[in-house]
Amino acid sequence: MALIVHKYGGTSMGSTDRIKNVARRVAKWHAAGHQMVVVPSAMSGETNRLIALAKEIQAQPDPRELDAIACTGEQVSVGLLAMALKALGLDAVSYAGWQVPIRTDSAFTKARIESIDDVRVRADLDAGRVVIITGFQGMDPNGNVTTLGRGGSDTSAVAVAAAMKAQECLIYTDVDGVYTTDPRIVEDARRLKVVSFEEMLEMASLGSKVLQIRSVEFAGKYRVPTRVLSSLTDPMISLDEEMISGTLITFEEDENMEQAVVSGIAFNRDEAKVTVRGVPDRPGIAYSILGKIADANIDVDMIIQNQGSDGTTDFSFTVHRNELQKTLDVLNTQVKPAVNAREVTGDANVCKVSIVGIGMRSHVGIASQMFKTLSEEGINIQMISTSEIKVSVIIEDKYMELAVRALHRAFGLEKAA
Amino acid sequence: MALIVHKYGGTSMGSTDRIKNVARRVAKWHAAGHQMVVVPSAMSGETNRLIALAKEIQAQPDPRELDAIACTGEQVSVGLLAMALKALGLDAVSYAGWQVPIRTDSAFTKARIESIDDVRVRADLDAGRVVIITGFQGMDPNGNVTTLGRGGSDTSAVAVAAAMKAQECLIYTDVDGVYTTDPRIVEDARRLKVVSFEEMLEMASLGSKVLQIRSVEFAGKYRVPTRVLSSLTDPMISLDEEMISGTLITFEEDENMEQAVVSGIAFNRDEAKVTVRGVPDRPGIAYSILGKIADANIDVDMIIQNQGSDGTTDFSFTVHRNELQKTLDVLNTQVKPAVNAREVTGDANVCKVSIVGIGMRSHVGIASQMFKTLSEEGINIQMISTSEIKVSVIIEDKYMELAVRALHRAFGLEKAA
Numbered sequence: 001m002a003l004i005v006h007k008y009g010g011t012s013m014g015s016t017d018r019i020k021n022v023a024r025r026v027a028k029w030h031a032a033g034h035q036m037v038v039v040p041s042a043m044s045g046e047t048n049r050l051i052a053l054a055k056e057i058q059a060q061p062d063p064r065e066l067d068a069i070a071c072t073g074e075q076v077s078v079g080l081l082a083m084a085l086k087a088l089g090l091d092a093v094s095y096a097g098w099q100v101p102i103r104t105d106s107a108f109t110k111a112r113i114e115s116i117d118d119v120r121v122r123a124d125l126d127a128g129r130v131v132i133i134t135g136f137q138g139m140d141p142n143g144n145v146t147t148l149g150r151g152g153s154d155t156s157a158v159a160v161a162a163a164m165k166a167q168e169c170l171i172y173t174d175v176d177g178v179y180t181t182d183p184r185i186v187e188d189a190r191r192l193k194v195v196s197f198e199e200m201l202e203m204a205s206l207g208s209k210v211l212q213i214r215s216v217e218f219a220g221k222y223r224v225p226t227r228v229l230s231s232l233t234d235p236m237i238s239l240d241e242e243m244i245s246g247t248l249i250t251f252e253e254d255e256n257m258e259q260a261v262v263s264g265i266a267f268n269r270d271e272a273k274v275t276v277r278g279v280p281d282r283p284g285i286a287y288s289i290l291g292k293i294a295d296a297n298i299d300v301d302m303i304i305q306n307q308g309s310d311g312t313t314d315f316s317f318t319v320h321r322n323e324l325q326k327t328l329d330v331l332n333t334q335v336k337p338a339v340n341a342r343e344v345t346g347d348a349n350v351c352k353v354s355i356v357g358i359g360m361r362s363h364v365g366i367a368s369q370m371f372k373t374l375s376e377e378g379i380n381i382q383m384i385s386t387s388e389i390k391v392s393v394i395i396e397d398k399y400m401e402l403a404v405r406a407l408h409r410a411f412g413l414e415k416a417a
Numbered sequence: 418m419a420l421i422v423h424k425y426g427g428t429s430m431g432s433t434d435r436i437k438n439v440a441r442r443v444a445k446w447h448a449a450g451h452q453m454v455v456v457p458s459a460m461s462g463e464t465n466r467l468i469a470l471a472k473e474i475q476a477q478p479d480p481r482e483l484d485a486i487a488c489t490g491e492q493v494s495v496g497l498l499a500m501a502l503k504a505l506g507l508d509a510v511s512y513a514g515w516q517v518p519i520r521t522d523s524a525f526t527k528a529r530i531e532s533i534d535d536v537r538v539r540a541d542l543d544a545g546r547v548v549i550i551t552g553f554q555g556m557d558p559n560g561n562v563t564t565l566g567r568g569g570s571d572t573s574a575v576a577v578a579a580a581m582k583a584q585e586c587l588i589y590t591d592v593d594g595v596y597t598t599d600p601r602i603v604e605d606a607r608r609l610k611v612v613s614f615e616e617m618l619e620m621a622s623l624g625s626k627v628l629q630i631r632s633v634e635f636a637g638k639y640r641v642p643t644r645v646l647s648s649l650t651d652p653m654i655s656l657d658e659e660m661i662s663g664t665l666i667t668f669e670e671d672e673n674m675e676q677a678v679v680s681g682i683a684f685n686r687d688e689a690k691v692t693v694r695g696v697p698d699r700p701g702i703a704y705s706i707l708g709k710i711a712d713a714n715i716d717v718d719m720i721i722q723n724q725g726s727d728g729t730t731d732f733s734f735t736v737h738r739n740e741l742q743k744t745l746d747v748l749n750t751q752v753k754p755a756v757n758a759r760e761v762t763g764d765a766n767v768c769k770v771s772i773v774g775i776g777m778r779s780h781v782g783i784a785s786q787m788f789k790t791l792s793e794e795g796i797n798i799q800m801i802s803t804s805e806i807k808v809s810v811i812i813e814d815k816y817m818e819l820a821v822r823a824l825h826r827a828f829g830l831e832k833a834a
Contacts, residue, residue: 016473050493056433058500065503068511069496072489076467079486083475086482094485098515099560143516 002167003035003125007135007157010044011174012231013077016084023084025172025235026130030090032239035125037164039135039157040081042073047136063108067137067147070109071097074134074153081132092130095120097137097145102156104138104146111146113138113155113218116163133160151212158215162222169219169226170246171211176230177247178203178210180413181265185404188414192247192263196358199263200249202390206266206354216249223251261359261366262411265404268352271301272324273316273382273394276331278342281313285339289315292334298323302352302385302394312342316383318394321348350382351400354392355407367391373410379403419584420452420542424552424574427461428591429648430494433501440501442589442652443547447507449656452542454581456552456574457498459490464553480525484554484564487526488514491551491570498549509547512537514554514562519573521555521563528563530555530572530635533580550577568629575632579639586641587663588628589648594664595620595627597830598682602821605831609664609680616680617666619773619807623683633666640668678776678783679828682821683807685769688718689741690733690799690811693748695759698730702756706732709751715740719769719802719811729759733800735811738765767799768817771809772824784808790827796820 006029008022022040030036050069054061078094085092100121104111124131135153140146148155154171161169176191178200183189195203197220204213210228219226229246279285286305293300303317319327324346331344360366367384370391374381379402383394395403408414423446425439439457447453467486471478495511502509517538521528541548552570557563565572571588578586593608595617600606612620614637621630627645636643646663696702703722710717720734736744741763748761777783784801787808791798796819800811812820825831 016470019474053433053493053497054500057436057497058504062500062503065496065499065511068499068513069493072492075489075492076470076486079482080470080474082482082485083471083479086479087475094482096485096562145513 001033001035003037003164004029005157005161005164005166005169006036006038007153007169007171008038008040008231009153009173010041010046012172013040013042013081014044016080019077019080020084020087021235022081022172022231023088025231026085027088027090028236029239030130036130037121037125037160037166038081038130038132039153039160040074040077040132041135041153042077046073046076064144067108067145070147071134071137071145074136078132078134085130085132090130091128092132093124094132094134096134097156098139098143100133102133102138102159104140104148106140106142106144106146108144108146110149111138111140112214113148113159116159118164121164148214151215154212154215155218158218158224158226161224161226162218166224169224171215171226171228172231173210173228174230174232175210175228176233176245177228178208178264180263181404181408182267185401186265186408186414189408190414193244194248194250195263197249197251198389199356199358202354202356202387203264203266206268206352206356206390206392208264208266219249220251225250261363262355262357262413263359264356265407265411265413266354266356267400267404269397269400270321271318271350271352271394272321272327272346272348273318273350274324274327274331274344274346275314275316276335276339276341276344277314278312279315279339281307281311285313286315288339289331289335290317292330293319293327296326296330298327298330302383302392304383304385318350318352318383324348349397350394351397352392352394353400353403353407354390355411356390358389360389360391369410370407373406374403377402377406418450418452420454420581421446422574422578422581422583422586423453423455424570424586424588425455425457425648426570426590427458427463429589430457430459430498431461433497436494436497436501437504438652439498439589439648440505442648443502444505444507445653446656447547453547454538454542454577454583455498455547455549456570456577457491457494457549458552458570459494463490463493481561484525484562487564488551488554488562491553495549495551502547502549507547508545509549510541511549511551513551514573515556515560517550519550519555519576521557521565523557523559523561523563525561525563527566528555528557530565530576533576535581538581565631568632571629571632572635575635575639575641575643578641578643579635583641586636586643588632588643588645590627590645591647591649592627592645593647593650593662594645595625595681597680598821598825599684602818603682603825603831606825607831610661611665611667612680613775614666614668615806616773616775619771619804620681620683623685623769623771623773623807623809625681625683636666637668642667678780679772679774679830680776681773682824682828682830683771683773684817684821686814686817687738688735688767688769688811689738689744689763689765690735690767691741691744691748691761691763692731692733693752693756693758693761694731695729696732696756698724698728702730703732705756706748706752707734709747710736710744713743713747715744715747719800719809721800721802735767735769735800741765766814767811768814769809769811770817770820770824771807772828773807775806777806777808786827787824790823791820794819794823
């Protein structure tokens with residue numbers, strides 16, 4: 001008998017029939033003798049509906065009140081799932097975040113979990129109940145409801161699994177695992193049976209939407225064995241079948257690790273590039289530029305500075321495409337005159353393509369193989385950024401699919417490990 | 418400067434445009450120097466939508482989980498209203514019942530308010546904030562969310578007004594007050610400027626749907642001046658105009674009381690009559706019959722027992738029409754054989770018509786004038802029940818409109834007081 005946490009996404013909870021299927025799957029695990037905690041998302045579309053209502057009232061909704069509204073989608077989900085389990089004859093109880101409580105800081109709409117009190121939940125589990133806890137939300141020190149931001153239910157589930165020392169956290173979603181790349185772009189993309197925590201972290205940060213990045217950080221910090229798997233399979237398949245499906249995120253490099261040097265190709269179409277040209281090349285120039293961008297609350301991704309020959313330098317960085325105009329406004333009004341730059345340019349027609357693999361640590365030449373592959377396809381590289389286990393490039397966005405397919409083939413990702 | 422509580426019903430909160438109108442009205446009161454607490458219902462249709470979802474999952478939804486779901490409609494309302502006030506430049510804050518907290522017993526789906534802590538709300542008011550509190554809900558001693566049942570937001574508003582010793586509780590709804598009878602049946606029905614607490618209590622219990630009966634009980638117990646008025650007027654009419662509109666529920670009989678003997682005609686189509694005939698006329702027979710009905714959790718309204726001449730008696734009572742079949746089943750299977758009754762009959766084609774008026778206390782002959790009026794219209798009276806300030810009769814339901822119109826005219830209710 002073990003403690004298992006299940007998390008179900010909005011699509012899995014998307015109708016009362018699907019909720020009944022979720023209940024059947026949870027009941028099967030419970031019948032096998034496991035203590036079950038379930039963390040569901042809001043029914044698909046519900047959070048968007050609530051946010052749209054808020055925006056009809058206030059173009060920039062007040063964050064505290066937005067959280068008070070947005071948290072209700074998950075409250076409905078947990079109640080419905082508790083009823084579905086009771087209808088199957090199980091004992092079940094639902095809790096909102098504040099009832100557990102899941103304590104967070106006060107950063108409304110993007111709060112961080114600080115602690116989880118497991119006393120009440122543990123008592124229910126010991127009494128044989130299935131416990132269902134709202135994802136996405138918690139309570140701050142002043143008794144206000146907070147939400148964790150988009151995808152926050154993944155984080156809730158992993159945090160609950162960590163706090164309760166669960167044997168495994170199963171994230172049920174509408175895909176059946178983590179792939180070498182998006183199968184919609186590369187037909188023979190292959191599901192990874194195992195992926196390391198570090199690789200998963202890079203993939204999440206590079207735009208793979210399977211898991212929210214903060215949930216991966218949580219899984220890593222507390223070493224929670226976490227599996228991504230499909231909620232669309234027959235809920236009554238055997239536990240053995242279920243436990244070898246999906247993708248397991250591991251923390252032991254040599255435990256069942258696939259031996260590929262590169263594990264996956266990630267990409268992101270949401271980037272835009274800005275360049276400040278002809279900036280005097282002197283200490284402090286990076287801060288003069290990026291300090292103003294940070295003050296405007298704009299997130300910066302890749303940053304590159306190239307020294308020129310005339311005592312000036314070109315400074316480039318990428319931001320989210322939605323923030324390109326705002327970024328250009330800040331640069332033109334506050335930065336250009338202050339640093340005496342020659343020119344500010346922006347380009348929304350770019351994308352980021354990355355190769356990720358923990359095997360890169362011990363293999364040289366991976367980056368140059370990537371550059372060679374892109375060069376053979378005639379794709380120009382505009383920016384490069386590397387970490388210990390990934391190489392990212394910014395290229396013109398019309399080449400994105402071509403680049404992903406070429407790299408997938410070049411690194412042999414279609415072959416079973 | 419006074420503390421004022423506003424309550425807005427589901428129709429008044431029915432769209433984001435209407436919520437903006439509510440905000441304008443509240444802002445007007447705040448601008449006049451009042452401290453404002455607002456208790457809104459869920460947007461119209463929302464509670465029904467949530468209950469329907471629950472019933473798709475579980476035909477008889479678990480009461481605790483149903484409350485966990487049903488409470489979310491008001492949580493959305495309070496957040497949206499807080500945003501609408503902020504959009505007008507006011508400071509506002511929303512609270513769910515558990516955040517105040519509003520403490521209730523644990524009777525899920527029909528909880529009763531036990532206490533309201535005003536510390537947090539008072540601090541906000543003193544800081545100049547408008548405080549918006551969810552209607553319909555509270556928290557039980559175990560930290561579970563409870564709801565107060567249909568119409569519970571009226572009760573929440575009056576209870577908050579009582580706990581905070583508000584100067585007045587204004588119940589904004591889609592009618593502009595309490596009428597001498599339903600204007601859809603009697604064209605020249607007249608709005609009452611003032612109605613006594615006792616009359617309002619009778620009217621609510623007799624089927625007038627303007628106010629939930631428990632809110633009237635609360636208003637009476639704590640002597641909360643409560644006014645029913647329309648939310649459909651221009652939100653910017655003057656406070657003076659607003660304070661003389663609607664119907665005020667008073668506790669002082671001689672203070673502005675209209676001097677009519679009868680204040681209103683109430684009616685109820687939801688009744689059904691059952692009769693147990695030929696029961697041995699001996700002590701304990703009423704309990705033998707009604708004890709089984711109570712065990713089956715069926716509410717009984719009027720009760721009449723007539724002594725016969727042959728040592729037997731006929732025993733009649735009314736129940737809600739939806740429970741007629743269940744009542745007959747209990748009587749036929751459990752009561753008839755036990756008390757050796759001759760016959761059990763049921764009749765769903767009845768209705769109750771009542772005259773209500775605090776002036777009846779000091780006037781004789783009111784009941785007989787009622788019976789004379791009905792007799793002149795050829796309407797047979799099947800059952801009669803009286804209290805100090807009302808007379809109710811059960812008649813065949815096809816005569817209901819005729820009876821209401823005749824009584825309205827006979828007691829001169831169309832004339833201004």
